[in-house]
Amino acid sequence: MKLFYLLIFLILSNFLQAQVRPTTIGKIGDKPVVLRDGDPILFKGIQYWGLDDWNTGYWEEDIKNIKKLGLNGVRLNIAWDHIEAQEGVFTFDQLDGLLDLLEKNDLTVVLQFNQSAHEWKPSWFEQKYSSKELLVKDVVGKHQYGRLSFSSVPYKKHYYNYVRNTVAHVKNRSSIIAYSVYTEPHFADKEQWLDYNKYNRQGFRTWIKTRYESIDQLNEAWNTTFGSFDKVEPYKKTPESDWTQMPDSERKHFADWNLWNCVAKADFISGLISDCKKIDKNHLFTQNMMWKWSGKYGVNVALDPEINYDYADIIGINVYPYPKNAYKVGASVNFIRSMFQNEKPVWLGEFSIKSGNPTEEDLSDMLSGAFEVGCTGFVYFTYNGQAEKGGEEYGIEHYGVLDRNRKKKDAFYELQNYMKTEVEGNEDEILNAPLPEPMxxxxxxxxxxxxxxxxxxxxxxxxxxxxxxxxxxxxxxxxxxxxxxxxxxxxxxxxxxxxxxxxxxxxxxxxxxxxxxxxxxxxxxxxxxxxxxxxxxxxxxxxxxxxxxxxxxxxxxxxxxxxxxxxxxxxxxxxxxxxxxxxxxxxxxxxxxxxxxxxxxxxxxxxxxxxxxxxxxxxxxxxxxxxxxxxxxxxxxxxxxxxxxxxxxxxxxxxxxxxxxxxxxFKKKKKKKRLIRLYDKKYKVEISGKYTYQVMTYEGRMFQAEDVPQQDPIIDLHDLPSGEFIIKIKASSDHQTDIIVIP
The missing domain is CATH 3.40.50.880 (Class I glutamine amidotransferase (GATase) domain)
Structure with missing residues (x-):
């Protein structure tokens, strides 16, 4: 009987494994691309909030629309409270049903674990821990947006557990292309990118020990008087509006604190990706972020692409330009692709324009320009949404190809027309187009x-x-x-x-x-x-x-x-x-x-x-x-x-x-030493312009030299004894070395 069950288990395991379509990174020429079953793919996706209330009961209709748009995939958002509504109880029925339907319609999936986890925390999680343990704090201990601290120990424990369990559940799905474990990992869009949560301050003290050999070296750099690394505190002053006037004496202290807040985010996400790769060795991980942040604190290194994209397999750039700047999207793609020396595929991880309703011309400026410099995938933002948190200008509904009443907006037809005229049937041409040779x-x-x-x-x-x-x-x-x-x-x-x-x-x-x-x-x-x-x-x-x-x-x-x-x-x-x-x-x-x-x-x-x-x-x-x-x-x-x-x-x-x-x-390389016999001890200089010279033996013993520039074309060597010598002539733009023999 045991043998029978073992046989059934092996058959089922092999069947499930056969459903997996592995994704890896390859190259077409120098261009990095995503390979699915070894073949390059152009991911043509759209953001889809399929598990949210406003799309319940409309999956089949939505999938038909997505197919009509000429797309081949979705970035599917699954919020934490969708999957783990009760602590330790993971419910996948709804997710499985949607994945079944997507696979039936040959649509691929980038599985997105939250559009920033601070907005979709399970109620049990918030009730179990205090805000002091969980939230990003400003310098006086207040929080502004309910953002979760990347250094929070309980947050890391539970969020990691949710993501790992979900990856383990879906890893054999044929639709999976990649995972996005945390989208847009910035703390806030104002002053609060610097996190004074107790866990983040502790992490800072541990990290700073790796930056300085001793506390004395740190104090000298920061102009501080801390007694030990355990007593180190982050920079606590709030920069003024004109923060360029920060005194030099405070600059290094602030810079290290600023940099740590970037590293803390990268450590959180890279650690999670590393854990998940042990569970699913067949799929890739993408990181999407709006790394170029504007405004008063736009210098913020906590969004630096060099650090925050390093751990990703696929780089996703989130861009929402004004129409007049749509053509510049290609520059951003080229920037990131070349920064990582053509080792990581680059997608438009999210894109639209500020109005949320790009025209066919806008789409061409953004996408076609991006394709020309190596972009091999995109996620249009978004299919639909509801302004359930208010009618803010940049809410979910603001973008979308459907309105809140599920009616098609002009954006639907503009995207559909663009895909038909410029992308459909041209996928191989887009993928195989060579990268521009840098000059x-x-x-x-x-x-x-x-x-x-x-x-x-x-x-x-x-x-x-x-x-x-x-x-x-x-x-x-x-x-x-x-x-x-x-x-x-x-x-x-x-x-x-x-x-x-x-x-x-x-x-x-x-x-x-x-x-x-x-x-x-x-x-x-x-x-x-x-x-x-x-x-x-x-x-x-x-x-x-x-x-x-x-x-x-x-x-x-x-x-x-x-x-x-x-x-x-x-x-x-x-x-x-x-x-x-x-x-x-x-x-x-x-x-x-x-x-x-x-x-x-x-x-x-x-x-x-x-x-x-x-x-x-x-x-x-x-x-x-x-x-x-x-x-x-x-x-x-x-x-x-x-x-x-x-x-x-x-x-x-x-x-x-x-x-x-x-x-x-080339000319200098062609010059060879000549063997010249000087019976009259007079050497003829064949280099134009002023020169200096040295005469020495093969062993380097100097016999005659002139450091003052000379103009005379003849050098008198009457003081040299009989024997062989080396003479070196040096001018500002040329040189000559000969062997001379004095009989």
Whole structure:
């Protein structure tokens, strides 16, 4: 009998396993894609709240509509209280019924465990624990939005248990493509991203020990007097509206506390994914978030993509642009894909436009632009919803292709038309389209932005501007590299590098950048507008008493005028596509460089100061503009043309210089030592220009040398005894080494 039951168990296990359709990551060329059963797929999904009350009884109708839209999947939200209404009792009947129906209609599923768990907590959970144990707290102990702390021990225990049990239940489902264990893991959209919950403060103390070797080292960095790591407290001051004015003495303390709040989120989610991967080894995990946050605290590192996407298999970007900015979505996709060096597939994890009703043109701007730079999946937000929490502008119903009465909105037909005209039948073409070959790089300033308080908006807009003026206007695709990749040398140094306008406050970044310019011939483009903290009308940056723009790169300046002004910059010479005497009026800052021997002046201000110049540094150089970056130059109707031509001209300059350098290196390699017998002890110099020379034995013993540059084409060696010697001639742009024999 036991053998019979064992046989039945094995048959059932094999049957269930046969239903699994594994998903993995593969590549088509350099493009990262999701593979299902080994075949690449283009995920065409829509957000579906199938287990919520407003969709009960409408599943079949909804699935027909989703199929009519030309989609092949849904991101299915399952809230915690749907599955574990009673502690430890997991109810899957409703979920199983919906999955059965989705599978019957060949729809795939990204299973989403809550659209942010703070809104769908089971009642038993809230009753069992106090808010002190669970919720994110501000500096005075109050909470604003009922958000759960990622460091809360009871929250982690119970939420992990809910997700693990659900994954174990559905892992053999044929419809499953991936899991999203926690969507949009930001604390709040205002001041409360910094969590002063007791568990988070304890976690901070443990983590900070890994950052500093001793409490004395920490106190020196923070300008504090803590007696031990157990006594360490987070930064407790609330930044003012103009928080760029934070004193230097407090900056590192705040930066470490800010960074920990990012790490705490990443640890919570990455730990959960790690647990779930032990349960389900056949499916992928995606992370979706709106990492580019705007407003007063937009600099917040707690949403940094480099940290918060690192643990995901699939990267999901949540974007809701205004229609005029819909075309910029592709830049965000290219940004994230290149940041992770083409190792992770990138989807639009959620997307629509601000109005919630994108037109066919809006959809084309967003999706088609994203497909061109490597996007291989999307989730349209959303199928439908109810403004049950009020009629807020950005509530669930605000988006949706159905209204609260289940009537099709215009958005339904716009999406349907777009899918028919641009996607259906073109899936293979979209997946197989090659990635654009990068021709420029932008440095992503993760650490520097913490210390210099550049807003996230500014950083990303800088990249988006470079991407658009390069990729769209000049066919110069622009990728991004991280500071870690820079420090490790893990990037293509042959490509020009656009550096965000800020001082290199992170020493390793600044020193490495200088090293790569000097030794590897890196070309770097820097704009003058650093930030309000660094520049003001009353204060100028100094380094050891000398006014400097950047202490690492060595660009000195004479004057700085911050804010709107009417000064023009005029090109003093032709610079590729820009003609001499061309004049432009920047929107804001006027920064004048100090003249140096190695600075080539390209443009000047109307007061005579140097506005644009190229500073030679070893084998490489720095191209510098003394004002805002591309998209902030105000040149009237010619704005876009000028910004695009600046980038194109700079690129042409770097390629021309590299070609000359390459030719010079080639010529130098072709030179061979000659064996010359000097009966009259007179050596003829065949290098043009002034030179210095050395004469030595093979063992390195110096016999004759001249360090003062000479012009005479003949070197008199009458003091040399008989024998063989090496003579080395060195000029500013050439060199020659020969073997000479004195009979």
């Amino acid at each position: 420029l790089n932008v440095l992503w300033p993760q650490m520097n932005k913490i210390y210099t308080y550049l807003q996230e908006d500014f950083n990303l807009n800088l990249y988006v501007s470079a991407f658009n003026y390069g990729n769209i206007d000049n066919d110069l695709p622009v990728n991004v590299i991280t500071e870690k990749q820079l420090i490790n040398g893990d990037y293509d140094k042959s490509l020009p590098l656009l550096v965000p306008p800020m001082p290199m406050t992170h020493k390793k970044v600044g020193n490495t950048l200088k090293k790569h310019i000097k030794n590897d011939g890196l070309h770097v483009f820097v704009a003058g507008r650093f930030n309000q903290y660094t520049f003001s009308n009353q204060q100028e940056v100094q380094n050891k008493g000398v006014r400097r723009l950047d202490s690492n790169l060595g660009l000195a300046f004479q004057t700085l005028v911050e804010g709107t002004n009417k000064h023009k910059l005029t090109f003093q010479k032709d610079f590729y596509s820009i003609r001499a005497k061309s004049s432009y009026t920047p929107k804001n800052d006027q920064i004048s460089l100090s003249p140096t021997d190695d600075l080539e002046v390209l443009a000047t201000w109307d007061n005579g100061g140097i506005a644009i110049g190229i500073q030679t540094l070893g084998q490489g150089d720095i191209f510098y503009i003394g004002s805002h970056y591309f998209n902030l130059l105000d040149v009237g109707s010619n704005k876009r043309a000028f910004n695009a031509s600046i980038l194109k001209s700079y690129y042409e300059y770097t390629k021309a210089r590299d070609q000359v350098t390459s030719i010079d290196k």
